[in-house]
Amino acid sequence: MKKISVHDAIGHVLCHDITQIIPGEIKDRAFKKGHVIKEEDVKVLLSLGKDNIYVWEKKEGYLHENEAAERLTKLAAGMGLEFSEVKEGKINFIAKYDGLLKINTDLLLKINLLDEIIIATRHNNYPVKKGDKLAATRVIPLIIDEKKIIEAEKIASGKTIVDVMPYKKVNVGIVTTGNEVYHGRIKDAFGPVIRKKVEKYGCNVIDQKIVYDDTEKICDSIKDLIDKGAQMIICTGGMSVDPDDLTPSAIKKTGANIISYGAPVLPGAMFLLAYNDDIPILGLPGCVMYAKTTIFDLVLPRVLSQDTITIEDLAGYGHGGLCLECNECTYPQCSFGKGW
Template sequence: MKRIRTEDAVGHVLCHDITQIIKGVTKDAVFRKGHVVTREDIPVLLSVGKENLFVWEKTEGMLHEDEAAEILRGICQGPYMKATAPKEGKIELIAETEGLLKIDSRKLNRINGLGEIAIAARHGNTVVHKGDKLAGMRVIPLVIQKEKMDAAKEAGGEEPLFRILPFKKKKAAILATGSEIFHGRITDTFTPVVCQKLEEYHTEIVEQKILDDNPEETTKEILRQIDRGADFILCTGGMSVDPDDQTPLAIKNTGARIVTYGAPVLPGAMFLLAYYEDRIPIVGLPGCVMYAKRTVFDLALPRIMADDRMTAGEFASMGEGGLCLSCEVCTFPNCGFGK
């Protein structure tokens, strides 16, 4: 940092904010630290009493905050997102499509842990829409050591910290099980709820069928729908541990790989996810999906629609944040459920 005459400051970078006060009109920074002084700025600076300025002096091995922010952008930005121009040392990433936001949390924590670096983002594994702000990044000081930014690049590796997985257009079959609805004793109120949730992802529903409590027939129907081109199967009913609830058995007998039967999420503990031939998701939905505003299904569905495979370990980790508080006014996903 050095002190120079304002008239000689063109092309130099301010090291501090310049405040303009006009009584009854404004009291704000007319120029922010990091601003590159132009010839047009000189009269304004003189009008606020700045005949001398403190400006950044280029030093070997040091980077300006805008340069450092651009390095962070290169580390963070993945496909389907755009970056804003540096402003006061900060760059933001904006979604260019609808999809699932993925964050490499391990790398993010490592880079933020270097010190003097701030990368702030929304939660990963959440739905984003075109135009949504994803993250903001900057360094804390006006100038930072090039060595630290080199360390950040090394920690970031070859793959970007942030990715958006666009949602896929899937053909779904909904199979409602239960003798009470099969024989017309009650109305199927479960399928309309599932249809409504799938509509949010522009899913084509190729079949809606009601089945009796017969696991052999359910198995056959699942395989039949797959043969007919369905690439997503949802089974409702028969998911509890009662002896006559045999939907999990029917799914297992298709030969599908069971990822989980049960999740530490309330509502939704009896949720089942399996993959047939390791590519077609088969979901067993517990009864709570029919009446609860938000459940484990709302956490898993975006990942299924983005073809983002879930693991048993990920389900096991859902316990923290897995309790829906059933708020009087639901603000999901802008709440702690599933976070």
């Protein structure tokens, strides 16, 4: 590119966007990269403080910011994304559908350690809606050495940084335990809460079994729901450490692989996660009945996006796993569950 006087720019091709800012009124693009300067543009450019502008001179081995942003987007973008128009070396990533945002944080760090290019994202494992802005690329200089982009492409090596995993709408079976509920001494408060939360993701509760405190009965109820076609089992009640709280041992008795009994999340410490083959079994602590947001809200979208959760994943929730229990819950816009 070369720098020339605005008065000499008529007929030349602008090599960068020019922004117009009027405080409190507008911040928008006045001239777009590639615009051919006309005589009537000179007065406008001067009003924007542009006595001189840069016009494009293609040079081998160097990229304009917009071209570099497009290549940066291509190396970072995975499934479930749409994109904004490139503007001043920036491209926004937009969710194409509802789903779970997955960020390759290791690869993101490596790319951002390179000079003169950045990728900024929302948090990993964030439940997103269609149309949400998820990430953005930005190229710092107007003209960048192509070697920087080539280096980023080599680091990515075909791996993506940003993906939206769609939710799977599954059949849910609920097993509610407790003599007090079974005998009608108190009304079940878990069922309505669970139905509301899973139906928000398009899931269907096929049955809810209310059973008394008996290991064999709880175990048989879980197996029966699986036989009926349940693709996820949610167990409520009997999740503490009292002698008559039998749900964890009953889940284990089904032959399920217990990933963890307990998680560093408040509310939700007495949470259990297990898998019976590929069917997740969630043991929910009592706080799910009354707390606005708990570990259930962190784990549910991950399970429904078929993200296999490990004990390391659950342990990682300790950083950011303390809910502030605000009077007005703003999750997932708050810090809860965002540390990992």
